[in-house]
Amino acid sequence: MSHTADPPPTANLRTAVWALVVTALAGFMASLDNLVVTTALPSIRNDLGGAIEDLEWTVSAYTLTFAVLMMLGAALGDRFGRRRLFLIGISIFTGASAAAALSSGVTGLIAARAVQGLGAAILMPLTLTLLTTAVPPERRGTAYGISGAVNGLAVAMGPLIGGALTEHLSWQWIFWLNVPLGLLLLPLARFRLDESRGPHGRLDIPGTLLASTALFGLVFALVRGNADGWTSPQVLTGLAVGAVLLPAFVAWEQRAAAPMLPMRLFRSRAFSAVNAASLLMFLGMFGSIFLLSQFLQNVSGYSPTEAGVRMLPWTAMPMVAAPIAGVLSDRIGAKPLVAAGLFLQAVGLGLYAVVLAPDVSYPAQLPALVVSGLGMGLFFAPVASVVMGSVRPEEQGIASGANNAMREVGGALGVAVLASIFSARGGYESGQAFVDGLTPALWVGAAMVTLAALAALLVPGRRSAQGPGPKDGRPHTGGRPARHPVTTR
Known part of the structure; x- marks a missing residue:
């Protein structure tokens, strides 16, 4: 490979800005589809028919394929080129x-959602x-903050x-929205x-399978535990x-010889702790948002759009808090911000559980929404720094895939567990029944996020949390990776 002079600082800055724009938009597109379909399910059922169990798969088909194939996506990118696989994933x-938007039956929609999960x-x-x-290493905290906010x-x-x-156009537009964005991202990427x-090792096919x-x-x-019963043959088979x-x-x-997820990565306390926290x-x-969005519609009587607007103090707060947290993480380290964000998220869910009632006013819900949103914003930005700094530079693709897989598995688990608690203690029969089920579910959600905060406290301090070195597997002490991944134009 021929060596050329380093590009001027303006060229480096331009490259970094474009990378941030492209990757943040692509991440937004993939992350959005986790829950975007939930408020459209009644309209989908009216148009396409199918039992409620079939409609549930329009959510879970995406989450399942997203979670179980993410580490394979990271490994393929490391092997064949990250930009190349990124383009394939967007395509x-x-x-x-587009196939989901054009679906004429629920089976076709479920299949399209599964393929969406593959791309994501x-x-x-x-x-x-x-x-x-x-x-550049000194600006990564800020970049992670912006990306985390998005x-x-x-x-x-x-x-x-x-x-x-769904309310102002049609449910198909939740999928059509992705098409122009994807077509824009392809040439940019x-x-x-x-x-x-x-x-450049072999793919770990047995490990992937x-x-x-x-x-x-x-x-x-x-x-499927709620719908089919926790002792049903298919659920027990899945658990087994x-x-x-x-x-x-x-x-x-x-x-x-070439492991997909080297187990030695878990010898890093930072890597193990941040994945447990995620x-x-x-x-x-995930489970709380899934239920609270329904509470605002089914109990408080808001339309889907009105319910979403009233959740903005929670959902929009990361746009404010995450970039600030990214900048602060460059100065004070990621650990205190991640732990503080998780504790705040837990407090917010607990506050919601305390004030919850069938006739609770919206102003009474605001403190819980604001605290939860602030906690979410403080978490999303610095956690990326911990993940990427806890492993060798050449293993960052695998680390990213593992962490994102943990998040998706956690999301699927959250919807299943909190919905199971909701169904066991309450239901949709009345506003009081809904609250009776939602309140204990929120307390369990708060407890889980509290455990996440305790796991984050196990992340080593700034000087020792930057991952194994290139030769001996011991953490760096300088706070930055030893070298960058190989790059070519």
Whole structure:
């Protein structure tokens, strides 16, 4: 490879800005579709028919494929080129979105949603690695903050955007929205992002199959537990598959020549703690948003759009808090901000549980919404710094894929667990019945996020949390990775 002079600072800044714009928009598109369909389900049922169990799969088909294939997407990007796979992921996601909008039956819609999840699983873990490659180390906290704000906003605003499009246009527009955005991103990604790769080893096909099948079994069982019964054969089979194949995956990865997820990464306290915190955070947050958006509609009587607007103090707060948290993380480190954000999110859910009543006024809900939103914003930005700094530069793609997979599994688990608690203690029969089920569910969500905060406190301090070094596996002490991934134009 021929060596050329380093580009001027303005060129580096331009590259970093374009990388931030492209990866943040792609992350927004993929994150939005986690919950965007929830407020459109009644309209979809009216148009396409199908039992309620069929409609549930329009949510879970996306989440399942997103979660179980994300580590494979990261591995493919490291092997064949992150920009190349990023473009493939955008193409798949965009095409599947058009197919979902054109679906004439619920089965076709479910299939399109599954393919959407495949595209998201490829592109999502590559957003952080492409961004890390383009941004100088001293500015990565700020870049992660902006990217985290956009992704956090997308997850939380899914019900609002889905409700507004369904109410004022049609449910098909929640999918048509992705098409022009995807078509815009394709040329931008091709010409504004640099190519980068991880280690050029073999793909770990056995590990990928074990992990994907195990996660599919567990998430399938958790999603279907309420509808089919926790002792039904299909749910018990899913749990058994996960219980058997997850240990088998760990055992394989410990002896594989080219492991998909090197088990030695978990020797890093930072890597282990931040992944536990991410899973628990999404468990509490995802499940709570899923139920609270329904509370505002079914009990308080708001339309889907009105309910989404009233959740803006929670859902829009990351746009304010996450960039500030990103800047602060460059100065004081990520650990205190991540832990503080998680504790605030837990307090917000607890406040909501305290004031909840069938006739609760909206002003009484505001403190809980604001505190939850501030906590979410403080979490989303610095957590990326911990993830990317806890491993070697050439392993950042795998680390990003693992962390995003943990989030998606946590989200699916949160909807299943909190909905199960809701169904056991309450229901849709009346406003009081809804509150009777929602209140204990929120307390469980708050407890899960509190556990996430405690896990975040296990992350080492700033000087020791930056991941294994290139040779001996010990953490760096200088606070930055030793080198950047290989990049080519």
